[in-house]
Amino acid sequence: MSKSEKRKGVKIKINGEEKIFYGENKREDVEEIPEAASEEQPDDSFEWVLPEDSVENKVVLVPTPPKKKMPKLIGFGTSTVKRPNNRSVKTFVISVFCAILFGSVLGLIAVKTITKEKAADAPVETGITTTATPEEKKNVGGAKEKGTELKTFLVQGGMFSSEDAAKKIQGKIMEKQVPAEVFKLEDSYYLFLGSAENLISSKELALFLKTYDVDVFWKEIDLKATGISTEEEKTLETMKGVYSSLSEISAAELRGKETTGKPETLKKDMDKLKAEKLSSELSQMNGHLTAAAMLINEYKESKKEEQLLEAQGKLLKFLKGFQSMDS
Structure with a gap:
């Protein structure tokens, strides 16, 4: 092959095997090109070394965990927040209200009872x-x-x-x-x-x-x-x-x-x-x-x-x- 017929190509080493790629032609193996030709043009080609398919080079995609939703706060003047357990909240509020009301009634009854007992015992404990x-009348x-x-x-x-x-x-x-x-x-x-x-x-x-x-x-x-x-x-x-x-x-x-x-x-x-x-x-x-x-x-x-x-x-x-x- 003459010098003019020599074509420039790219030499790539893939998995330890060297291959040459030309502009418009198909790739050819290294064995088809004489050693002399490859030595004459050392500057016209360079080696691309692709990484081997190994475990270290594999990229593992891990799905991002879903973000937790922050609980919504209910304050005075805010709009009503719908909750799946709305019934439980109402039951709890009613229970607390009934407990306070029942305790207040018992306390009032106890205070009145103690006051009555003290009033009844007062003549015994004190003078x-x-x-x-006295009726107006005359004596001797x-x-x-x-x-x-x-x-x-x-x-x-x-x-x-x-x-x-x-x-x-x-x-x-x-x-x-x-x-x-x-x-x-x-x-x-x-x-x-x-x-x-x-x-x-x-x-x-x-x-x-x-x-x-x-x-x-x-x-x-x-x-x-x-x-x-x-x-x-x-x-x-x-x-x-x-x-x-x-x-x-x-x-x-x-x-x-x-x-x-x-x-x-x-x-x-x-x-x-x-x-x-x-x-x-x-x-x-x-x-x-x-x-x-x-x-x-x-x-x-x-x-x-x-x-x-x-x-x-x-x-x-x-x-x-x-x-x-x-x-």
């Missing part, structure tokens, strides 16, 4: 006042009806709805050498076991009497005597002073405390009562005070505790007489 509406002296009140602090041994029930417990308490008297206050019957000069002292006296295996409480009550003359009112005022002194002394001795009363004033008041001309009712009340004073004086020599308890019983009888004057 008790026994009063009666020609004076109008008068009244006087006595505030006292007592040890309570129970409250009962009937007098029989109160007397039954009264007998059991008195078997333990503890004084007990039944008082009717309003619509209930109370057992009182002792008296003191103030509420704190009555609490201490209650704790002392508890050692005799009795149930105790402490109370402040107001007793009122009405339908009395002016002279009787003055006498009762003197008796109230004597009662307060004797109550303080006997309760203090039982508790092992010192008294602050004045013996001179007590003696003066008792001598005054002894000199007065008293009605049968007032005379009986004064007899209870005199007996209590004698028992306290005897205790100072004998130191027998039962004498102080007996003196407390006499003071309770005086209170019952005072209450009986409430007309």
Whole structure:
């Protein structure tokens, strides 16, 4: 083949096998072209080396995962959002509303119930006042009806709805050498076991009497005597002073405390009562005070505790007489 007939081509190596491509002619194998011809024109061709079909050169297409949709928020003033579980949301809202409504109703009922119970217990837990509406009438002296009140602090041994029930417990308490008297206050019957000069002292006296295996409480009550003359009112005022002194002394001795009363004033008041001309009712009340004073004086020599308890019983009888004057 002459030089002029030599054609320019492109030499490509594919999978280790060399091939030559010409402009318009078909490709020819390397073996058909003499070596001399290939050596004469080294500059007219170049090698293209195509990568072999291997695992490293393969491109693997991985599908992109679908994007998760963000939940839509529902706010005030926004349009209604349709949800597949709209029924569940409505059920939940209704349940919450019913729970709140039911809880509010129960709370209101509980508050009203507690308020009523406290109002019902108030007369028992606080001071008790026994009063009666006085009627205008004339007595022997020609004076109008008068009244006087006595505030006292007592040890309570129970409250009962009937007098029989109160007397039954009264007998059991008195078997333990503890004084007990039944008082009717309003619509209930109370057992009182002792008296003191103030509420704190009555609490201490209650704790002392508890050692005799009795149930105790402490109370402040107001007793009122009405339908009395002016002279009787003055006498009762003197008796109230004597009662307060004797109550303080006997309760203090039982508790092992010192008294602050004045013996001179007590003696003066008792001598005054002894000199007065008293009605049968007032005379009986004064007899209870005199007996209590004698028992306290005897205790100072004998130191027998039962004498102080007996003196407390006499003071309770005086209170019952005072209450009986409430007309």
